[in-house]
Amino acid sequence: MKNLFKSLQSLQIKLVVIYVLLIIVGMQIIGVYFTNVLERDLTGNFKTNIETQIDLIETRIEEINEEYGDDRAGFQAEVQKLLYDYGNRSDIDEIRFVNPDSVLIATSKLSNESSVNSTIKAPKTKESLDTGLSNDEIFVSVEDDSKRMWIVNAPLIVEDRVIGAIYVASNIESVYQQLEKINNTFIIATILSLFITSILGIFVARTITKPIINMRNQALLMSEGNYTSRVQIYSDDEIGQLAESFNILSKRVQEAQANTESEKNRLDSVITHMSDGIIASDRRGRIRLINDMALGLLNLQAEELQGRDMLEILNLQNDVTTEDIVEGTEISHLLVIENKDEEDTMIRVNFSTIVKDTGFINGYIAVLHDVTEQERIDAERREFVANVSHELRTPLTSMKSYIEALQDGAWQDEEIAPRFLKVTHEETERMSRLVEDLLQLSCMDSEVEEINKEIVNFNMFLDRIIERFEMTHKEDVQFIKNFPNTAIFTEIAIDKMGQVLDNVISNAIKYQQREPKRVEFYLQQNSYYNRLTLRIKDYGLGIPNSKVDRIFDRFYRIDKARTRKMGGTGLGLAISKEIVEAHDGKIWANSIEGEGTTIFINLPSEVINEDDWDV
Known part of the structure; x- marks a missing residue:
């Protein structure tokens, strides 16, 4: 039922209904006008014919009255004969002649001859006798199969004296029967015309509505994001021009949508891959967008943030309000995000307002900068x-x-x-x-100092440095060497790398209290990655586990008083780290407090045959 009601609301049905209604109204107006005119003409002709006969009867009765004078019996006989002659016509039911005393003198109807010379009760006839004016009426005869009868009473005036009245009852039913036949014919013609015009209306309405339906379907597709289809153009009229304009509009919308999608994807890509965190909210401060960088900085999941208050997430609800952001006050804050296993993350938050051209505030933007390294x-x-x-x-x-x-x-x-x-x-x-x-x-x-590298046999290079320390500490320090038999070649700056080894070995000797002091050297090569690793182990005081990673920081000392007493500047290991990293290497330490420290130096190695080196 609902679908039926919806289909009846379509433009095509409305056009057909309006078209048919116009035809019906037009036909009704024409029918009413035609019927009225036809009825007026037919009844007018019928009445004119009867009135003509009445005039003839009046003329003849006047002649008979002059001819017979006082001979009332002869006058009555002639009038009766005259009425018989005129009363034999099919359209006349009865003709009477009544004297001024309402006495029936003659009648053309045989069934009423018994009433001749009797006073009759006919109000209209009496009225005509009294006033000297004609009157008429149409009534339905119940006695005669409910036929319509037209009654005319015409006074007969001779020398300004009413000598009687002529009563004519004519059967006007034939006129109305003729009108009914014409009306039935008109109704049939109207129905046939409506059927034909309905078919034509459907065709015309379909011709008009088909391109409109196509445009509606295309608009529905456009609302779903499909801009590729086009409306077929059937004509060059206004609807065809509208369809062509709609196709142009669809193409322009498709291009605009493509540009918008491209810009959106570009913006999403930029926001997603930004090195800064971005949080966008609506004008109430509810989060609508957050990129991966912001999620990483805040250690949160996107699912738990949508729709939540931005200032609450940043834990700034007590320090900043949206009014402050709009006014531009207190729009930069430093946050500290605590991490369990790592150092705390420091975030600088800057706020800005999204304002439309109309001046309406549409939302807020929070930009999160990771300033941990900077701090x-x-x-x-x-x-x-x-x-x-x-x-x-x-x-x-x-x-x-x-x-x-x-x-x-x-x-x-x-x-x-x-x-x-x-x-x-x-x-x-x-x-x-x-x-x-x-x-x-x-x-x-500042990378001002140049490092002049050369390929050396690292085994021999390390052995010469150890020999130099053995010469100066041959009595109080034991040097244990564990080198591979195969030569390991690397490209280094000899003086710089010698400075690194001097510093590390000096520290290994300096911070030992046991006698004799012991320093162990382990050298190995990873041929798969072309890297060498040197381990220098001492049995000194050791370093607390929480401070091992800081010994390469500048001026960092485990025991400042003792280090300064031994003549250290606190920069040796920092310089060593800079030199090793300049050689594309790494240096780090492992230590157990009270048992000693191991320094690891990892450098690139070269694949060179020893025979080629000797040559």
């Missing part, structure tokens, strides 16, 4: 400056104290003066080494 570098920079200041201030303070003592007369004391000068010299040397190490680090950081 760490800034902290290291501050710590580095503090350490440099401290390392320089300590020898300068000592030197200043001894120099002031010498100025105050200590130089004259033969026992104190040499000792003060020796300490001043040592502090000067220490400060000089510190400045040289800082300069070397600065050059390596």
Whole structure:
């Protein structure tokens, strides 16, 4: 039923119904007008004919009245004969002549001859006699099969005196029967015309609505995202021009949609692969978009964020409001995200407002910058400056104290003066080494210093360095070497890598208390990856597990007082790390507190046959 009602609301049905209704209304108007005119003409002709006969009867009765004068019996006989003559016609039912006293003088109807010379009760006839005016009426005769009868009463006036009235009852049913036949014919013609016009209307409506239906279907496809199909053009009229315009519109929408999709995909790709986190919200602050970088920075899942408050997720609901973002105040904040197994992540959050051209606020954007490394570098920079200041201030303070003592007369004391000068010299040397190490680090950081590499037999290179230490520590240090029989070749800067090994071996010797001291060397090569690994193990104090990774930081000391006493600057391992990384290598440490430390150096190796090397 619902589908039927919906189909009746279609444009095609409406056009057909309107078309048929117009035809019906038009035919009704024409039928009513035609029927009325025809009825008026037929009844008018019929009445005119009867009235003509009445005029003839009146003329003849006047002649008979003059002819017979006072002979009433002869007058009555002639009038009766006259009425018989005119009453024999098929359209006349009865003709009467009534004198002024309403006495029936003559009648053409045999069944009423018994009433002749009797007073009759006929109000219309009496009215005509009294007024001297004609009157008529149409009534339905119940006695005569309900036929329509037209009654006319016409007074007969002679010398301004009414001498009687002529009553004519005519059968007008034939006129209405003729009208009924014509009306039936008109109704049949109307029905036939409606049937034909309905078929024509359906065809015409289909011709009009077919392209409109096609455009509707195309619009539905467009609403579903399909812009490829086109509307067929059937004509060059207004509907055809509309279909052509619709096809152009569909093409333009397709191009605009493609451009929009392209821009959206480009924007999604940019947002997804941005190095910064992006969070977009609606004007109420509810999250509508968040990229993977933001999820990673916040350690959250996308499913648990959609529709939640952006400031609540960032834990800034007590510090920032949407009004602050709109006004541009307090729009940058630093967040600290705690990680269980890693260092805390520091995030800089900047807010901005999305405003339409109309000035309506459509939402807010939060940009998350990972500033952990920057903050760490800034902290290291501050710590580095503090350490440099401290390392320089300590020898300068000592030197200043001894120099002031010498100025105050200590130089004259033969026992104190040499000792003060020796300490001043040592502090000067220490400060000089510190400045040289800082300069070397600065050059390596700025990549100003060039590293001249050459291919060497690393076994022989390492053996020569160990021999040099054996010569200086042959009594108090044991050096254990575990080298492969096959030569390992690598491309290094001999002086720089020698500095690294000197520093590592010196530390291995310096921080041991056991006697005799012991340093072990293990060298091996991974031919598959073309890498070599050197392990230098000592049996010294060891390093706490939480501080092992920091020994390569600049100025970092496990025991600052003891390291400074031993003459260290705190930059040796940092310089070693810079040199090793400049050789595309890695250096790291493993340590057990109280048992010793192992330094690992991993470098690229070269595949060279030893026979070719000797040549």
